[in-house]
Structure formats: structure tokens, C-alpha cells
Amino acid sequence: MSDTIIYAMYDDDDKLVDGAKMLVSKGIHVNEVFSPMPIHGIDDVIGVRHTRLGIAAFLYGLTGLMLATLGMKYFMIDDWMMNIGGKPSFSYLENLPAFIPITFEFTVLCAAHGMAITYFLRNGTLPGMPATNPDPRTTDDRFVMEIRTSENSKYSASDIQALVRSTDFVELDEKTV
Amino acid sequence: MNFQFTSKIKRNLFIIIAAGLAMFIIGFSTEKNHMYSELANTEDGTESLLVEYYNELPFTKEAFIDRVKTAASEQGITVDFVDMTLHHGTEVHGESTHHDEFEFKMLLTPHVKETKGSHGHDEGGTHGVEEDGHVEDSHGAHGGVAHSPMETLEHIVHEQGTFPDTGHARSWSNLLVNAFFFFGIGLGALFFIALQYATESGWGVVYKRILEAIIGWLPVGAIFLIFVFFAGSMHWNHIWHWMDPAVMDPGNAHFDPIIANKQPFLSQWFFWMMNVIYFSVFLLFARGFRKRSLQEDLEGGTKIHMKNFAKGAFFLVLFGYLSSVMSWHWIMSIDTHWFSTLFGWLVFSGIWVSATIFILLLVFWLKAQGYVKFINESHIHDMGKWMFAISFLWTYLFFSQFMLIWYADIPEEVTYYLDRFGNYKWILWTTVAVNFVIPIVLLMSREAKRSKITILIIGSILFVFHWVDVFIMVMPGSVFDHWAIGFLEVGMFIAFLGMFIFVVLRTLSKAPLLVTNHPYLDENLHHDT
Structure with missing residues (x-):
């Protein structure tokens, strides 16, 4: 199955957002936007699904919380009983305040690292991963919109090109895969 | 707009x-005030109730003692009273602030009243507890009592020591x-x-x-x-406790060195x-x-x-x-x-x-x-x-x-x-x-x-x-x-x-x-x- 990808390049994020709005109003689905910086409000315009990174972060945090609790229970209470601030009651619950800072820190550590690694993996931007953006200039000062004919069965490639031409673009490129 | x-x-x-x-x-x-009571252990190990109040009471010490005694004897308890009020004989200037005049500080020790042949329990006055009047000891003997004598006494003191707060x-x-x-x-x-x-x-x-x-x-x-x-x-x-000049005055019986050290900050x-x-x-x-x-x-x-x-x-x-x-x-x-x-x-x-x-x-x-x-x-x-x-x-x-x-x-x-x-x-x-x-x-x-x-x-x-x-x-x-x-x-x-x-x-x-x-x-x- 052949798929034609149309890349429309813009030199300003506002022009891209305006163009995307126009295309979306015609019923065209914009697959992806490549940009050197986050474009405010673009998610809603091209209909990107709400990120699930928050759910992932919660799960990583929960993991950290449990690991810290189990770890400290084992280290400080079970394996080698510690005298905590002159309170050698050898009970996790009774010494709970002493454990809270570490629980908190470890929760944050796991949530933050888990989130960052997930983000990089999901975006394919871990160090060493091949770049997937269509044009190196999208890391500098250009903004590219990607439209696939496979996702727009109502329109042919030339129809989409004609519509893109009516926006304030700077370059137009087409690729068949 | x-x-x-x-x-x-x-x-x-x-x-x-x-x-x-x-x-x-x-x-x-309907604001009420009451005397403060807390458990205190005397040197010989007796459990007592320390009752304190540092302002003008609407009743006299004697009236309070009488009322506590009456209420306690109804519950089958006798109470020893020891007056702990500070005496200001050592005071430098020989004058006392209004707080000292109204000070009330007493140690109350409950005893269960002897039911079989009372043998010389001195009701009030002494505080020596060499007899069998220990709280713990007597508690077991009277198994039917719901509260310990101390709890009953606390209750009585709370009741008798409550008064409208002026x-x-x-x-x-x-x-x-x-x-x-x-x-x-x-x-x-x-x-x-x-x-x-x-x-x-x-x-x-x-x-x-x-x-x-x-x-x-x-x-x-x-x-x-x-x-x-x-x-x-x-x-x-x-x-604000520190606003009372007595706590800052080394000659006063209520002198409080910790507060006095903060005098530069806590002064009027x-x-x-x-x-x-x-x-x-x-x-x-x-x-x-x-x-x-x-x-x-x-x-x-x-x-x-x-x-x-x-x-x-x-x-x-x-x-x-x-x-x-x-x-x-x-x-x-x-x-x-x-x-x-x-x-x-x-x-x-x-x-x-x-x-x-x-x-x-x-x-x-x-x-x-x-x-x-x-x-x-x-x-x-x-x-x-x-x-x-x-x-x-x-x-x-x-x-x-x-x-x-x-x-x-x-x-x-x-x-x-x-x-x-x-x-x-x-x-x-x-x-x-x-x-x-x-x-x-x-x-x-x-x-x-x-x-x-x-x-x-x-x-x-x-x-x-x-x-x-x-x-x-x-x-x-x-x-x-x-x-x-x-x-x-x-x-x-x-x-x-x-x-x-x-x-x-x-x-x-x-x-x-x-x-x-x-x-x-x-x-x-x-x-x-």
C-alpha cells in the first residue's frame, strides 16, 4: 500500500497554526508537526491525544514509594536494627517521621527518571537514536507539518497540495513510501 | 463595569x-473556666493530682476543699490535701504581684475509704501515705468500682473547680x-x-x-x-505569658530565666x-x-x-x-x-x-x-x-x-x-x-x-x-x-x-x-x- 507524505514547511509557528486550522476545518487530518520549540495550543488544533505520561509518572512514583518503604523497613528495622534518634523502638510505624523524607525523595527520583526515560523512548530521542524529523532545519528555525494520504482518504495528494498552497508556507515536499 | x-x-x-x-x-x-489538674508522682511513689490556678477564684480555698471532700466521700474516697502554694518569705522586696495573691496550688491524694472498721485514717492534713491507702493496691480490692479513685477524683475536681470565666x-x-x-x-x-x-x-x-x-x-x-x-x-x-512583668523580675517568685533571657525581643x-x-x-x-x-x-x-x-x-x-x-x-x-x-x-x-x-x-x-x-x-x-x-x-x-x-x-x-x-x-x-x-x-x-x-x-x-x-x-x-x-x-x-x-x-x-x-x-x- 503506497502512502504519500506531504511536508509543508513554515517559517513561523503562528503561520503553521493558522494553516493547520484551515486544513483541519477542511477535514484534513494533520499527522504530525515538527518544531524546534513547543507550539502553544497545537495539540488541540491537530487533535493530538492527551498524553498518558501523567499516569506513567504516577505509577513510577508509586513504585518508588513502595521500594523506599520496603527497603528502609528491611535495612533499618529487620536486617540491622537501628537506633533512630534515641528512639530504639524497632518499629517502622513508630519511627515513621524519620522515614518520610527519604520516601519522598525516592518517590520523586523514580517518578522523574521514569518519566524522562519514558518520554525519550516514546519520542525516539534517546542519545544515539536515529533522528526521525524530515528536515534538520526543524531543529533550528523552521516548522514542518506532516500530512499522510493514507489518513485522508477523501483527498488525493494533489488536492492536499493545492490546499496547503493556499496557506502561508515556504516550502512544500512530497515523499512516497 | x-x-x-x-x-x-x-x-x-x-x-x-x-x-x-x-x-x-x-x-x-456561658464561658466557663476551671482549675487545671494534672497527675503528679511524689517522691515516695504516690500518685497525686496537682491542682493549680493562678488567678482570682470565685470561691475560697476552704470552700473548695470542703466541696471536694463531700463529693469524694459520696464516692467512697477520702482525699489528702497538701497546700503547695509558694510562700514568699525569701522575696527581696517583700511585695507580691497580683498573681501571687491568687495563687492556688494543691496536691490531692485519693484513698479508698476503709469499709471494715476504719482504723485512724486522718482525713485531710497529713500527706504521709504509709498505710494501705495506695491507689494501685486498693483498686483490686474493690473490683466492682468502674473508675479508679484517681479518675473519680479528677472528675470531682473538674466538676467542683469549674466556674464562670470572668x-x-x-x-x-x-x-x-x-x-x-x-x-x-x-x-x-x-x-x-x-x-x-x-x-x-x-x-x-x-x-x-x-x-x-x-x-x-x-x-x-x-x-x-x-x-x-x-x-x-x-x-x-x-x-501572652511574657507580658506579665513578674516573669522577668529576678526577685519575683515567678521569675522565669528562660523568658527573661528573651527580654530584648519580648519586651513591651x-x-x-x-x-x-x-x-x-x-x-x-x-x-x-x-x-x-x-x-x-x-x-x-x-x-x-x-x-x-x-x-x-x-x-x-x-x-x-x-x-x-x-x-x-x-x-x-x-x-x-x-x-x-x-x-x-x-x-x-x-x-x-x-x-x-x-x-x-x-x-x-x-x-x-x-x-x-x-x-x-x-x-x-x-x-x-x-x-x-x-x-x-x-x-x-x-x-x-x-x-x-x-x-x-x-x-x-x-x-x-x-x-x-x-x-x-x-x-x-x-x-x-x-x-x-x-x-x-x-x-x-x-x-x-x-x-x-x-x-x-x-x-x-x-x-x-x-x-x-x-x-x-x-x-x-x-x-x-x-x-x-x-x-x-x-x-x-x-x-x-x-x-x-x-x-x-x-x-x-x-x-x-x-x-x-x-x-x-x-x-x-x-x-x-
Whole structure:
């Protein structure tokens, strides 16, 4: 199955957002936007699904919380009983305040690292991963919109090109895969 | 468009204030005081009850002893009395303050009355307990008794030692709690507006007039606070222990070296000098911000904006010092022996979150009345984020203070929490739990921060519990164990809330609800997160 990808390049994020709005109003689905910086409000315009990174972060945090609790229970209470601030009651619950800072820190550590690694993996931007953006200039000062004919069965490639031409673009490129 | 402070709203507010005052008067007229009793172990291991009172009692010592004896013998208990009142024979000047004259300090030891052939129990007078009258020993012999003799005695002392409070300790302390809580909201709003000026924030421009309206309470709130402080200095109330000159006087029997060491800070002249500084700085900056805000509406340009920027930054510097020192003077010094350098931040986070909540509640009320349509969901969301974040600042600071004191376990520090864990345990932990768990669970999601119902419910709960937080800061050091939340407390809170809303709405009606010439106004009206 052949798929034609149309890349429309813009030199300003506002022009891209305006163009995307126009295309979306015609019923065209914009697959992806490549940009050197986050474009405010673009998610809603091209209909990107709400990120699930928050759910992932919660799960990583929960993991950290449990690991810290189990770890400290084992280290400080079970394996080698510690005298905590002159309170050698050898009970996790009774010494709970002493454990809270570490629980908190470890929760944050796991949530933050888990989130960052997930983000990089999901975006394919871990160090060493091949770049997937269509044009190196999208890391500098250009903004590219990607439209696939496979996702727009109502329109042919030339129809989409004609519509893109009516926006304030700077370059137009087409690729068949 | 201006807010119309209609006579209907005014009438409703007057009804609220009147209802609050009526409840307060009921509470005020039935205010009770009682003698303080605590368990004490004497050197020979006997458990006794130490009964103390340091003010004028409505009955004589002898009458109290008689009544306790009668009530106790009905329960089958005899009581030994030992007068522990200090005798001031060693006093340097031979003169005593009014406190010494009224001092009551007695050690009460209960014994179970011998039922079979009493053999010479001396009822009252001796305190030697060489006979079989030990509490623990006799308890088993009388297996049918529901309470131990000590519990019965505690109950009797509480009953006989309760009398109408002519000093109105609860009313005075509550006046301080409410005066400070609502002054704090005004102060929180003043800090918030200065913060927005200093950071040149664009997101909060639509809130400016609401913040200014809340700041409008500061002069009124200052009057209430100054009144309580003045009453303290005049010894009309006894909220601040250090204001009693006896504790600072080495010749006096009540000389307290720990408090006396703090004399430079806790002295009348320094207290009042600092009060002049606190109030003048807060009120002058509040007045300046309001004046320039109204002026900006007429003139436009960026000159006033840049001036606000400089003044806002300068205010933040002053506020950083003054808010801490202020809370030491006003609140922390109630528990005179205790100190915590973190206390000022805890108080500050409390007033900031209270102010944020009040802003949101007010905005939703105004929206329901058809005003402030320019405040959109994104503005609400941003303010909701503050409410969420500052709730954790508060929890964080509370826990930081608690954990270090718990960990170190130094006597001069733990007293603060021992007082609170003794008689305020459930209310303290409820407050901490509510102020932490409710925001973290229910306010985390983006939708919750934009939802009117969520914000209204959570905001109202947090608002009340931050009032309770101030309550727990003040009460243990000023009314000790005879606190309650009854007609008096609820009534005064409602009356204050009514007055506060009245002043805020009146200030709000005096200027248009939206500023006109703020440089970031246009950006702000299109705010979208």
C-alpha cells in the first residue's frame, strides 16, 4: 500500500497554526508537526491525544514509594536494627517521621527518571537514536507539518497540495513510501 | 463595569454578622473556666493530682476543699490535701504581684475509704501515705468500682473547680485567632500582588482588583489586632505569658530565666515599636499599590508599571523579614518557652493559601452574580494551581518543623507538640490530614482545578481548616486544656467572616472590576493554558 507524505514547511509557528486550522476545518487530518520549540495550543488544533505520561509518572512514583518503604523497613528495622534518634523502638510505624523524607525523595527520583526515560523512548530521542524529523532545519528555525494520504482518504495528494498552497508556507515536499 | 454593592447583599451580610454575634454572645455569657489538674508522682511513689490556678477564684480555698471532700466521700474516697502554694518569705522586696495573691496550688491524694472498721485514717492534713491507702493496691480490692479513685477524683475536681470565666480567656484568644486569620488573608493578598508586580506577571492581571479589594481589609483588621495587643499589654487578657512583668523580675517568685533571657525581643517597648513598623509598612504599601492602580487606569503608559515593579520587589524584601518576625511576636511568643525559626514560613504559607482560596471563592461568587466574565477557565486553573501548590508548601513546612523537633526530642522544643498532642491531638491531626490529603488527592488533575464544584467544596473545607490551624497555634498556649469549638468560636468566626466580606465587597465596588491600562492586560485577556 503506497502512502504519500506531504511536508509543508513554515517559517513561523503562528503561520503553521493558522494553516493547520484551515486544513483541519477542511477535514484534513494533520499527522504530525515538527518544531524546534513547543507550539502553544497545537495539540488541540491537530487533535493530538492527551498524553498518558501523567499516569506513567504516577505509577513510577508509586513504585518508588513502595521500594523506599520496603527497603528502609528491611535495612533499618529487620536486617540491622537501628537506633533512630534515641528512639530504639524497632518499629517502622513508630519511627515513621524519620522515614518520610527519604520516601519522598525516592518517590520523586523514580517518578522523574521514569518519566524522562519514558518520554525519550516514546519520542525516539534517546542519545544515539536515529533522528526521525524530515528536515534538520526543524531543529533550528523552521516548522514542518506532516500530512499522510493514507489518513485522508477523501483527498488525493494533489488536492492536499493545492490546499496547503493556499496557506502561508515556504516550502512544500512530497515523499512516497 | 463596577460591582454593585446592592442593599440586598448588604442586608444579607448584616444578617450573617448579627447571627454570628448572637451565637458569640451566647458563648460569651456561658464561658466557663476551671482549675487545671494534672497527675503528679511524689517522691515516695504516690500518685497525686496537682491542682493549680493562678488567678482570682470565685470561691475560697476552704470552700473548695470542703466541696471536694463531700463529693469524694459520696464516692467512697477520702482525699489528702497538701497546700503547695509558694510562700514568699525569701522575696527581696517583700511585695507580691497580683498573681501571687491568687495563687492556688494543691496536691490531692485519693484513698479508698476503709469499709471494715476504719482504723485512724486522718482525713485531710497529713500527706504521709504509709498505710494501705495506695491507689494501685486498693483498686483490686474493690473490683466492682468502674473508675479508679484517681479518675473519680479528677472528675470531682473538674466538676467542683469549674466556674464562670470572668477573664474571658476563650473570647480573647478567639479574637486573636480571627483577627489574625482575616488580617492574614489581607496580608496574603498584599504579598501576592507584590509578587505579581515584582515578577511582572501577565497571568494575574484580571485578578488585580479582587486582590486590591481583599487588601482593603488590612486597615480594619489592623484595628482588631492592635486592640488585642493593647489589651494584652494592659493585662486585660493573658494570652501572652511574657507580658506579665513578674516573669522577668529576678526577685519575683515567678521569675522565669528562660523568658527573661528573651527580654530584648519580648519586651513591651520592642513589641510596640515593631508593631508600628509592621503595620505602617503593610498599610503604606497597600495604600500605595491601590493608589497607583487607580492612577494607571487614568494615565496609562508604563511609568506606573515600572514603579510598581520596583515597589513590589522592595516590599517582598521587607515582607520576607517582617512576616517572620511578626509571627514570632504575635503568635509564637504565646508559647513563650518555645521557639522555631521555621515558624514564620509556616504562618506565611498558611496565610497565602487562605488568601488564594478566598480569591477563588470570591471569583466564583462574582461569576454567579454575573460579574467578571473576563476571568476564564485558564485564569481559574492558574489560581487553582497556586491553591494546590501552596497547600503542599504548608504541609512541607509543617512536617519539616514537626519532624526535626520529634527527631531531636529536646525538652525546650518538644513542649510545643506535647501541649498539642495532649489536649489537641485529634484536631491537630485532622487539620494536617485535611490540609494535605484533600488537595493532593482531589486537586491533582487539570479538570479538578477548572471545575467550579470541586474548587468550591475543597476551597471551603481548606478555608475552615486553615482557620483551625491558626486556632491550634494560639489556643494551647493561651487557654491550655479548656478549649472547645462551640457557639463562641463558630459565632465569632461567622461574624468576622461577614465583616470581612462586607469590607471586601465595599472596596470592590469602588473601582471597575477590570483594570484598563495595565501593559499586560491584552495578553492576559487571551490567557490560555
